[in-house]
Amino acid sequence: MYLRRTLTVFLLFSLLSVTHSLRPENHLLLPSSRKLGRDDSVYCLSWRFSVEVNDAGEWATIPLRCLQFVSQYMTGEIYSSDLEIISAESLEFAKSVHIAGDGKDVWIFDIDETLLSNLPYYAAHGFGSEAFNEDSFDEWALEAKAPALAASLSLYRELQRLGFKIILLTGRSEPFRNATAENLKSAGYDNWERLILRGATDKGKLAAVYKSERRKELTDEGYRIHGNSGDQWSDLIGFAVSKRSFKLPNPMYYIA
Amino acid sequence: MYLRRTLTVFLLFSLLSVTHSLRPENHLLLPSSRKLGRDDSVYCLSWRFSVEVNDAGEWATIPLRCLQFVSQYMTGEIYSSDLEIISAESLEFAKSVHIAGDGKDVWIFDIDETLLSNLPYYAAHGFGSEAFNEDSFDEWALEAKAPALAASLSLYRELQRLGFKIILLTGRSEPFRNATAENLKSAGYDNWERLILRGATDKGKLAAVYKSERRKELTDEGYRIHGNSGDQWSDLIGFAVSKRSFKLPNPMYYIA
Structure with missing residues (x-):
């Protein structure tokens, strides 16, 4: 039982660190990974598309739900790559x-x-x-x-x-x-x-x-x-x- | 030693299944996750940007390294959402x-x-x-x-x-x-x-x-x-x- 609990805890920690290290690109490409839910991350990708191709027309501020998305894009690798x-x-x-x-x-x-x-x-x-x-x-x-x-x-x-x-x-x-x-x-x-x-x-x-x-x-x-x-x-x-x-x-x- | 090896194998399998289930959005948003390397996935995102805003000028075929990226985009959730x-x-x-x-x-x-x-x-x-x-x-x-x-x-x-x-x-x-x-x-x-x-x-x-x-x-x-x-x-x-x-x-x- 003790072993089992230790194993579980160990597993959880391993998972957290390894999921992080296995896929560095998530962090870069997917502002969704932390504060954005899946719906938000899909929405913000599409919102960004419509803004960049000028479909969205005039807008004053970014959608609040895309704040994390925009901040991670602007400070991450994709902006530079673009x-x-x-x-x-x-x-x-x-x-x-x-x-x-x-x-x-x-x-x-x-x-x-x-x-x-x-x-x-x-x-x-x-x-x-x-x-x-x-x-x-x-x-x-x-x-x-x-x-x-x-x-x-x-x-x-x-x-x-x-x-x-x-x-x-x-x-x-x-x-x-x-x-x-x-x-x-x-x-x-x-x-x-x-x-x-x-x-x-x-x-x-x-x-x-x-x-x-x-x-x-x-x-x-x-x-x-x-x-x-x-x-x-x-x-x-x-x-x-x-x-x-x-x-x-x-x-x-x-x-x- | 045996326990250790078992643990390692168990860990690996857990990781594979849990990284998959923990982050369903990766699969949708990130064509990178399987066949694309990190460089490719960053490149293909930027390539797509430049194509969609008409910066790329005339082009005849998609870059081969972006085949997986394009196929997953076109058949996935983001295209519909866009x-x-x-x-x-x-x-x-x-x-x-x-x-x-x-x-x-x-x-x-x-x-x-x-x-x-x-x-x-x-x-x-x-x-x-x-x-x-x-x-x-x-x-x-x-x-x-x-x-x-x-x-x-x-x-x-x-x-x-x-x-x-x-x-x-x-x-x-x-x-x-x-x-x-x-x-x-x-x-x-x-x-x-x-x-x-x-x-x-x-x-x-x-x-x-x-x-x-x-x-x-x-x-x-x-x-x-x-x-x-x-x-x-x-x-x-x-x-x-x-x-x-x-x-x-x-x-x-x-x-x-």
Whole structure:
């Protein structure tokens, strides 16, 4: 009887440790394993799909039941892997582009969640589960300490090596120009052709409209927009669009 | 010593059965659990992301290392769940649309992998890992026995109840009109406003061009295209696009 109980206890502990070590990928791939029930984990996977392909339309905060799911995705291996594959696909396309050498072949990058990661900020603010607080985000942006997304930094440098000019087109507004440039530089980005921020006349414009208008100005100046990388569909759609667009993941917030 | 070995064997068997039963969701969510290594499962998740958001560009067959991943996704719970959530989001938008009552408020559906599922065909042909064989697919299409995607059928009926006219816009060509209509009806779809197939003059056109042109004809006739559901980006992009587009999942093939 004693042996039996010991055996049971031993078994339980073994199971706990071995299930953990046998399948390291669960932890990475399946935010479900701890706080999410099976229904939640299926739901959150599908919710994420619909958000990333832009089926969900406008949304303000992530579903509360997906908080654990989003936090584990954003801090785990899959987010990095997603970014790396997209970066590789971007580069593959870039290599197929003929660079004329007149300085007019450009690649457009969005900044937040595309070149720079605001994950430190969002991790401290519920991974998109809290309503967006502009004042507190602005404070964070002015600190200029957002790290680079590694896959984007390496793509950025490769594109420059290939001869692309880099245009940065951000939803941030002019008062943030210095902090943004400083942050970009300290994160490793440099030698961009142009850094475009929302001016006074852009206030209240939908991001897709503001960004399309600025792209149109670029094409009117003779620039050829080959690639465009952004974590929001509003970075990529509208008019004067790039030949190829690259949607980066962002399950934390949506910008119309 | 004997006890120890028995214990070890017992432990191993317990582990195998308990890891299996403790985490039923692994099996559903993680095609990795059996034949995929951890690297493959991470890779395939990211590959699928890049395919579904249209970052991957044109591709002919799925990566061989993702065969198990794709087959388990397509035959498992997540695919259905993805479709259900998209259907719910589509319906939510549809309910916000004012129906004028003049018969001009329409919703466009693609057919293959949108209303009808060719999964029986693709399951027998490597889930997209084999090069597309037009003859053999045509044979399957002429059999007219593709089942409905349940979530799409229920959306279709709800849209009709709300007063939308349904336009079917497919990449299938005119010779398949009868078989397609027969298949749709036997799968439960009826009373569509129009079934548009590729005509002789559409041969060789990119799907996005052919479909845009046909949508343009519809808007020229006064139709208001509110929603558009399709498993391919080429169903949804181009010109004369709908107010809201709904991308359905399809990791098995890509149509430019």
